[in-house]
Amino acid sequence: xxxxxxxxxxxxxxxxxxxxxxxxxxxxxxxxxxxxxxxxxxxxxxxxxxxxxxxxxxxxxxxxxxxxxxxxxxxxxxxxxxxxxxxxxxxxxxxxxxxxxxxxxxxxxxxxxxxxxxxxxxxxxxxxxxxxxxxxxxxxxxxxxxxxxxxxxxxxxxxxxxxxxxxxxxxxxxxxxxxxxxxxxxxxxxxxxxxxxxxxxxxxxxxxxxxxxxxxxxxxxxxxxxxxxxxxxxxxxxxxxxxxxxxxxxxxxxxxxxxxxxxxxxxxxxxxxxxxxxxxxxxxxxxxxxxxxxxxxxxxxxxxxxxxxxxxxxxxxxxxxxxxxxxxxxxxxxxxxxxxxxxxxxxxxxxxxxxxxxxxxxxxxxxxxxxxxxxxxxxxxxxxxxxxxxxxxxxxxx
Amino acid sequence: xxxxxxxxxxxxxxxxxxxxxxxxxxxxxxxxxxxxxxxxxxxxxxxxxxxxxxxxxxxxxxxxxxxxxxxxxxxxxxxxxxxxxxxxxxxxxxxxxxxxxxxxxxxxxxxxxxxxxxxxxxxxxxxxxxxxxxxxxxxxxxxxxxxxxxxxxxxxxxxxxxxxxxxxxxxxxxxxxxxxxxxxxxxxxxxxxxxxxxxxxxxxxxxxxxxxxxxxxxxxxxxxxxxxxxxxxxxxxxxxxxxxxxxxxxxxxxxxxxxxxxxxxxxxxxxxxxxxxxxxxxxxxxxxxxxxxxxxxxxxxxxxxxxxxxxxxxxxxxxxxxxxxxxxxxxxxxxxxxxxxxxxxxxxxxxxxxxxxxxxxxxxxxxxxxxxxxxxxxxxxxxxxxxxxxxxxxxxxx
Numbered sequence: 001x002x003x004x005x006x007x008x009x010x011x012x013x014x015x016x017x018x019x020x021x022x023x024x025x026x027x028x029x030x031x032x033x034x035x036x037x038x039x040x041x042x043x044x045x046x047x048x049x050x051x052x053x054x055x056x057x058x059x060x061x062x063x064x065x066x067x068x069x070x071x072x073x074x075x076x077x078x079x080x081x082x083x084x085x086x087x088x089x090x091x092x093x094x095x096x097x098x099x100x101x102x103x104x105x106x107x108x109x110x111x112x113x114x115x116x117x118x119x120x121x122x123x124x125x126x127x128x129x130x131x132x133x134x135x136x137x138x139x140x141x142x143x144x145x146x147x148x149x150x151x152x153x154x155x156x157x158x159x160x161x162x163x164x165x166x167x168x169x170x171x172x173x174x175x176x177x178x179x180x181x182x183x184x185x186x187x188x189x190x191x192x193x194x195x196x197x198x199x200x201x202x203x204x205x206x207x208x209x210x211x212x213x214x215x216x217x218x219x220x221x222x223x224x225x226x227x228x229x230x231x232x233x234x235x236x237x238x239x240x241x242x243x244x245x246x247x248x249x250x251x252x253x254x255x256x257x258x259x260x261x262x263x264x265x266x267x268x269x270x271x272x273x274x275x276x277x278x279x280x281x282x283x284x285x286x287x288x289x290x291x292x293x294x295x296x297x298x299x300x301x302x303x304x305x306x307x308x309x310x311x312x313x314x315x316x317x318x319x320x321x322x323x324x325x326x327x328x329x330x331x332x333x334x335x336x337x338x339x340x341x342x343x344x345x346x347x348x349x350x351x352x353x354x355x356x357x358x359x360x361x362x363x364x365x366x367x368x369x370x371x372x373x374x375x376x377x378x379x380x381x382x383x384x385x386x387x388x389x390x391x392x393x394x395x396x397x398x
Numbered sequence: 399x400x401x402x403x404x405x406x407x408x409x410x411x412x413x414x415x416x417x418x419x420x421x422x423x424x425x426x427x428x429x430x431x432x433x434x435x436x437x438x439x440x441x442x443x444x445x446x447x448x449x450x451x452x453x454x455x456x457x458x459x460x461x462x463x464x465x466x467x468x469x470x471x472x473x474x475x476x477x478x479x480x481x482x483x484x485x486x487x488x489x490x491x492x493x494x495x496x497x498x499x500x501x502x503x504x505x506x507x508x509x510x511x512x513x514x515x516x517x518x519x520x521x522x523x524x525x526x527x528x529x530x531x532x533x534x535x536x537x538x539x540x541x542x543x544x545x546x547x548x549x550x551x552x553x554x555x556x557x558x559x560x561x562x563x564x565x566x567x568x569x570x571x572x573x574x575x576x577x578x579x580x581x582x583x584x585x586x587x588x589x590x591x592x593x594x595x596x597x598x599x600x601x602x603x604x605x606x607x608x609x610x611x612x613x614x615x616x617x618x619x620x621x622x623x624x625x626x627x628x629x630x631x632x633x634x635x636x637x638x639x640x641x642x643x644x645x646x647x648x649x650x651x652x653x654x655x656x657x658x659x660x661x662x663x664x665x666x667x668x669x670x671x672x673x674x675x676x677x678x679x680x681x682x683x684x685x686x687x688x689x690x691x692x693x694x695x696x697x698x699x700x701x702x703x704x705x706x707x708x709x710x711x712x713x714x715x716x717x718x719x720x721x722x723x724x725x726x727x728x729x730x731x732x733x734x735x736x737x738x739x740x741x742x743x744x745x746x747x748x749x750x751x752x753x754x755x756x757x758x759x760x761x762x763x764x765x766x767x768x769x770x771x772x773x774x775x776x777x778x779x780x781x782x783x784x785x786x787x788x789x790x791x792x793x794x795x796x
Contacts, residue, residue: 024476034429034456041459045466052463053476056454058432061439065450068443078422078451080485084478091477 001039004165007174008140009039011241013047015180016138017094018237021048023136026088028121029098031058033142036098049094055084057121059102062269066110066118074117085125089134092233098142099333102270104150115269116299122268124364131349133229136237139333141168150330171242171321171334187238189319190226194246196398197224197315200388202380205313207259207340209376211277216313216342217254219360221353224248229350244320244337249347252309252361253283262339263370265297266330273297276369283309285344297367301344306363311347315340316372318394323373332368340372340391399437402563405572406538407437409639411445413578414536415492416635419446421534424486426519427496429456431540434496447492453482455519457500460667464508464516472515483523487532490631496540497731500668502548513667514697520666522762529747531627534635537731539566548728569640569719569732585636587717588624592644594796595622595713598786600778603648603711605657605738607774609675614711614740615652617758619751622646627748642718642735647745650707650759651681660737661768663695664728671695674767681707683742695765699742704761709745713738714770716792721771730766738770738789 013019025044029037041052066074088095107115129135148160155163169175176182207214226246230236261276275291285308288298301308314336316323322338329335344367347360372378378391380398389397411417423442427435439450464472486493505513527533546558553561567573574580605612624644628634659674673689683706686696699706714721714737721736742765745758770776776789778796787795 031432031454034458037456038458038462041456042462042466045462049467050471051467051474051476052459054454054456054459056429056452056456058435058439058452058454060432060436061450061452064436064440064443068440069448070446073448076449078449078485079489080478080482083481083485087476087478087481 002035004143004169004174005036005039006043007179008036008142008172009043011172011174011179012040012096012138012140013043015183016140016238016241017096017136018235019044019047019049019094019136020235022050024051024053024088024091024093025049026093026095027052027054027098028095029054029056029142030100030102031056031060032144033098033100036142040096059106059269062118062120063106063110066107066114071114071117074114075119077120077123081123082125085123085129089129089132092231093135095135095137097137097139099139099331100142100144100147101150101266101330103146104270107269107271112296112299115271115296116303119303119364122365127346133231133350136231136235138237138239138241140241141172141331141333143168147331151327167325167327171325173242173321183238183241187227190244190246191228193396193398194224194226197246197390200380200382200398202388203383204254204381205390206379206381207371207376208379209373211260212258212371212376214255214257214259214280214371215381216310217251219249219251219352219356221356222248222250223351225351240333240337242322242334242337244322245314245316247312247314247351249351249360250310250313251283251359252306252311252347255280255283255310259342259371261369261371262373262376263328263335264330265367265369266332266335267296267300267367271296300365300367303365304363306361307345307365309344309361310342311345311361311363311366312343312368314342315378315391317391317396318374323394335370336368339370340376340378341368341370343368400433402541402567402572403434403437404441405577406434406540406570407441409570409572409577410438410494410536410538411441413581414538414636414639415494415534416633417442417445417447417492417534418633420448422449422451422486422489422491423447424491424493425450425452425496426493427452427454427540428498428500429454429458430542431496431498434540438494457504457667460516460518461504461508464505464512469512469515472512473517475518475521479521480523483521483527487527487530490629491533493533493535495535495537497537497729498540498542498545499548499664499728501544502668505667505669510693510697513669513694514701517666517701517762520763525744531629531748534629534633536635536637536639538570538639539729539731541566545729549725565723565725569723571640571719581636581639585625588642588644589626591794591796592622592624595644595788598778598796599781600786601781602652602779603788604777604779605769605774606777607771609658610656610769610774612653612655612657612678612769613779614708615649617647617649617750617754619754620646620648621749623749638731638735640720640732640735642720643712643714645710645712645749647749647758648708648711649681649757650704650709650745653678653681653708657740657769659767659769660771660774661726661733662728663765663767664730664733665694665698665765669694698763698765701763702761704759705743705763707742707759708740709743709759709761709764710741710766712740713776713789715789715794716772721792733768734766737768738774738776739766739768741766
């Protein structure tokens with residue numbers, strides 16, 4: 001078996017999800033990742049998993065649906081999809097997702113309104129599980145040829161795949177002698193920075209850079225999180241591998257100004273939004289423009305009441321391994337860890353106190369887009385209206 | 399798209415499952431059938447399906463489980479597997495399964511006891527759905543290279559695949575100008591023969607041939623069925639395409655004698671039982687011998703109380719298209735339609751009156767094996783102990 005895949009599998013099972021003996025392990029993937037699925041199953045069973053339940057999403061079937069199904073059925077989800085998700089939480093299962101972009105071009109030429117109505121494989125019940133912390137979960141990348149072609153269009157197919165494999169190995173710290181130790185150290189740095197940031201209790205953050213002057217209000221109890229999560233049962237896991245971000249849930253009613261994305265945004269169906277500019281007023285996106293794909297994002301932001309407001313704000317410094325590569329991976333898992341970002345849609349209960357939970361943003365969607373970089377200054381604004389530098393030239397000031 | 403696959407898909411959706419506008423269509427397959435899955439999804443959505451829910455079973459993940467999971471967990475099935483099945487029935491969904499053998503050799507070398515404890519992808523709830531007739535369903539074959547290599551080991555890989563495609567096209571009657579009309583005609587013949595057989599109300603059937611002298615007692619109301627089923631909502635569908643058999647549920651307590659299989663038996667995990675000889679006493683298999691794989695079948699027959707008794711007896715004449723080819727397909731869907739057969743395990747409520755339902759065999763398994771052929775005579779025994787020829791030289795006598 002391919003050693004990169006067994007390494008990725010062991011990292012996902014051992015460190016990422018931290019699978020416990022006797023647990024059911026739900027593996028989520030799109031079609032085409034069979035080899036990594038097998039490696040994950042093998043690793044999980046070796047670790048004493050009770051059952052490995054693989055759920056395979058087929059983007060070609062989604063394409064057939066968007067093309068041919070009656071419009072009024074496009075947001076339909078069979079009852080057992082959400083029921084399975086909730087059962088995964090109730091039964092304290094581990095969850096491992098494999099991430100890579102859908103087949104390039106697969107959703108081209110489809111009506112964005114129709115495409116936007118079908119949120120699958122995303123399920124609203126996933127938010128419940130994350131917020132309830134009822135499961136230990138992780139997302140890891142799964143290398144494949146089509147993805148390599150997307151990320152490195154200038155290389156031939158073999159070279160592109162080699163580079164993707166090398167870069168994934170690097171950003172997943174699998175090129176370290178002891179990847180688990182390397183991740184524990186990086187996680188410690190991220191977590192302590194998050195704690196320092198939380199201690200400041202900023203009222204808002206301001207992003208200033210080329211085409212960007214955006215203020216994101218925070219909730220009174222907005223706490224910064226990073227790298228490590230803990231389930232209600234006390235299982236420590238790392239939801240994203242790789243991970244370089246420090247994030248919280250903002251006040252959905254106090255985003256103001258204009259922001260220009262610093263990297264292309266790839267929607268869950270693989271469609272692309274380039275050169276995105278969003279204007280916010282009173283928390284809500286009042287203008288969404290882009291060089292490419294604006295209509296797709298506008299359709300997503302009409303999904304529900306909270307879809308045009310923010311559920312997340314996240315900071316990434318330049319010490320992370322992803323941003324340094326300069327690669328656009330066309331995969332949120334990687335790209336969101338390359339740069340500071342904000343997300344339309346659902347927020348996280350875990351990032352605020354009980355009292356603020358009803359105020360965090362609620363939505364069926366969660367779409368991250370990158371707004372940070374060395375050229376974007378991030379400044380904290382205190383309740384007393386003081387300005388405190390947070391990131392300058394990509395380096396922490398707190 | 400491959401025209402054979404679109405033809406198979408249209409046959410499955412249109413004639414086999416007879417998908418109705420607004421229905422959810424559950425597609426069941428093992429990994430590796432993506433292209434036919436896409437064709438089925440496209441065909442179903444074009445016909446007005448509300449949703450196509452593809453469930454992919456990965457035999458490699460099963461192999462990892464059998465190898466590494468604790469023995470006491472091997473019969474565990476997550477709660478949502480059965481719940482989804484029952485929901486498919488309650489919500490009157492259509493179901494389409496794609497059939498082909500698991501990757502050759504995948505389960506070689508595993509402990510048969512451990513292998514026998516894991517019945518997946520089979521679920522006991524499937525029996526409930528079939529008996530309740532709550533869904534319109536079908537199984538169709540899905541051609542692939544590994545399968546071709548198994549069925550025609552004497553041919554090179556390209557020739558083998560060509561022959562498999564040609565033979566599947568032929569047995570599925572896709573080489574007819576109007577395959578649907580051809581199937582309607584064949585179904586009519588099978589159904590009227592079944593009706594004539596039912597009218598005889600035999601007390602038992604006797605199979606006599608080389609190595610075989612077996613009497614299978616029937617229940618007072620055992621009725622013969624073939625080709626066409628009807629759901630509780632009145633949707634007519636064809637559960638197997640191809641289909642050539644006429645079958646009923648026997649009295650599980652009155653199988654007596656010895657039977658020698660006339661074709662290899664392939665278990666659901668792809669393992670092979672060759673040269674099978676079974677002795678029955680008072681309905682129960684008291685001896686299971688074979689040139690190869692006896693232990694695998696013995697393990698299956700220990701699953702539960704009904705696993706060593708019969709749930710089905712089926713007759714196939716020599717007019718069918720499968721038997722004539724002389725190919726061993728290593729797939730129950732095809733091989734069981736080549737020859738008369740019996741099945742260990744669960745019986746069918748639909749084949750008996752209400753009063754006899756508690757008497758039909760109950761089990762979590764259903765394993766067909768071929769016992770018929772031109773050289774095996776089948777004789778009906780009336781309640782008055784008269785002998786009535788049923789099949790002679792593979793030709794109907796009734």
